[in-house]
Structures are given as structure tokens and as C-alpha cells.
Amino acid sequence: xxxxxxxxxxxxxxxxxxxxxxxxxxxxxxxxxxxxxxxxxxxxxxxxxxxxxxxxxxxxxxxxxxxxxxxxxxxxxxxxxxxxxxxxxxxxxxxxxxxxxxxxxxxxxxxxxxxxxxxxxxxxxxxxxxxxxxxxxxxxxxxxxxxxxxxxxxxxxxxxxxxxxxxxxxxxxxxxxxxxxxxxxxxxxxxxxxxxxxxxxxxxxxxxxxxxxxxxxxx
Numbered sequence: 001x002x003x004x005x006x007x008x009x010x011x012x013x014x015x016x017x018x019x020x021x022x023x024x025x026x027x028x029x030x031x032x033x034x035x036x037x038x039x040x041x042x043x044x045x046x047x048x049x050x051x052x053x054x055x056x057x058x059x060x061x062x063x064x065x066x067x068x069x070x071x072x073x074x075x076x077x078x079x080x081x082x083x084x085x086x087x088x089x090x091x092x093x094x095x096x097x098x099x100x101x102x103x104x105x106x107x108x109x110x111x112x113x114x115x116x117x118x119x120x121x122x123x124x125x126x127x128x129x130x131x132x133x134x135x136x137x138x139x140x141x142x143x144x145x146x147x148x149x150x151x152x153x154x155x156x157x158x159x160x161x162x163x164x165x166x167x168x169x170x171x172x173x174x175x176x177x178x179x180x181x182x183x184x185x186x187x188x189x190x191x192x193x194x195x196x197x198x199x200x201x202x203x204x205x206x207x208x209x210x211x212x213x214x215x216x217x218x219x
Contacts, residue, residue: 004135004179005209006061008094013128019116021104026124028097032062037096044098052103055079055117058096059087074101074117078110082118089122090130097121134209136161136176139185140202144170147193154192160185161207175199176207 012029027044031037037058045054057069057080067087069080083097099120108116138161143151148171155162161176177185189197 005132006093006206007091007130007132009092009125009128010131011128013124013126015120015123015127017116017120017123018104019112020106020108022106022108022116023100023102023104024116024120025100025102026097026120027100028095028121028124028128030094030128031058031060031096032094033060034066034068036060037068040096041098044100048100050102051100053079053101054098055083055101056096056098057081057084057087057121059084059092059094061093074113075110078113079117082114083121085118086121086125090125092125092130095125095128095130097124099124132209133206134178135204136178136207137182137204138174138176138202140172140200141175141189141197142170142172142200143189143193143197147197148173150192151189151197154188155185158188161205174202176205 008030009028012027014025014027016023016025018024025048027040029040031040037060040058041054041056053072053074055070055072055074057067059067067084069084071077071079079099083099086097087095099117141151152162155175163174165171165173175185186199189199
């Protein structure tokens with residue numbers, strides 16, 4: 001995975017199904033660290049007490065690439081691996097899933113368990129809405145009011161990230177762009193301000209990777 005991109009999930013996703021009287025509940029949510037994964041498992045156990053199994057899998061790329069899974073007492077390979085496969089199938093870099101099973105008294109067999117855990121986990125991941133982020137350089141832009149009014153509308157139309165305007169004798173605000181669009185962003189700001197705007201590096205942020213920065217019609 002490139003260092004400037006990651007895929008996680010937008011929110012907590014929950015999905016449930018009943019198979020031969022066993023109740024399977026999948027809970028997926030974003031994580032960043034191993035501690036986040038532990039808290040996810042603890043929260044699920046508190047929210048769904050008394051279940052027979054709490055099968056889980058999680059992945060993170062921070063601070064290094066890690067992934068873990070557990071069958072939690074189910075036959076080896078029938079729980080944790082299918083749950084992990086659900087994360088891998090959606091290319092999740094930072095996310096965890098716990099599948100809770102309330103046993104219904106009927107054995108499902110190895111293949112049945114694998115399908116049940118895998119399908120529950122996958123639907124939970126999808127319910128959590130996978131989303132990709134890209135690391136973008138941010139810039140502090142300063143201009144007069146006339147240039148600011150031209151710039152914000154045109155840069156918004158092109159999908160550039162803009163935030164935190166400060167209004168004084170001049171206007172100062174932050175603008176972000178993917179690496180490949182930084183040079184073009186600078187050119188557009190200079191053109192639209194007739195060369196009067198100032199553009200200063202201001203760190204990087206993770207932004208949702210969408211059609212942005214000159215994916216629209218050119219100015």
C-alpha cells in the first residue's frame with residue numbers, strides 16, 4: 001500500500017443474521033492502533049453479554065502493519081480467518097470486526113461456520129462504509145478580499161480542500177491538494193490573484209480521496 005493512502009471505514013457498522021437458530025452479529029468500526037482494537041472487543045462484549053463466541057479480526061498500518069484474528073473457541077480456521085478475509089476483500093488498512101455468536105443449539109459444521117462468519121463480517125464492513133483517504137499537503141494562502149472571492153469559488157468547483165478562513169486586513173485560509181496537483185494549485189492561485197497571493201506550506205492532513213483538484217473542467 002502506498003504510504004500516502006489508506007482505507008478505513010467511515011463509521012460503526014452493524015449487521016445481523018440468524019442461521020439455524022444461531023444469531024450472528026457483526027460489528028465493524030475504524031481503528032488506528034492495537035489499543036483501539038482491544039477497546040472494540042471490550043465494548044462488544046459489554047454491549048452483547050453472554051454470547052458463546054466473540055470472533056474477531058483487525059488490521060492497522062499504524063505505526064507498523066499489523067493484523068490479528070481469533071476463532072475464540074470455534075474450530076480452527078472457521079471464524080477468525082473468514083472475518084479477516086472480509087477486511088482484506090474490502091482492502092481495509094485500519095479497521096476491526098467482531099462477530100458475536102449466540103449459539104442456537106444446532107451445529108453448523110466447518111463450512112457452515114466459515115460461511116456464517118465470513119458473510120456476517122463482510123456485510124458489517126460494508127455497513128461501516130469503507131472510505132479511502134489520501135495524505136495531502138496543506139498550504140496557508142493569504143490574499144486580498146477580491147482575490148479571495150475569486151479563489152474560493154474556483155477552487156471549490158475544482159474540489160480542493162479549503163478550511164479555516166481568518167478575516168483581517170487580508171484573508172488567510174488553508175488549501176490542500178494531492179502531491180500531483182500541488183504545482184497546478186500554485187499556478188491557479190497565482191493566476192487568479194494576479195500573482196499577489198502568498199502560499200506557504202502548512203503540513204499535511206488525511207483527506208477523503210474523492211474527485212478533487214482539477215478533476216473538473218479547467219478554469
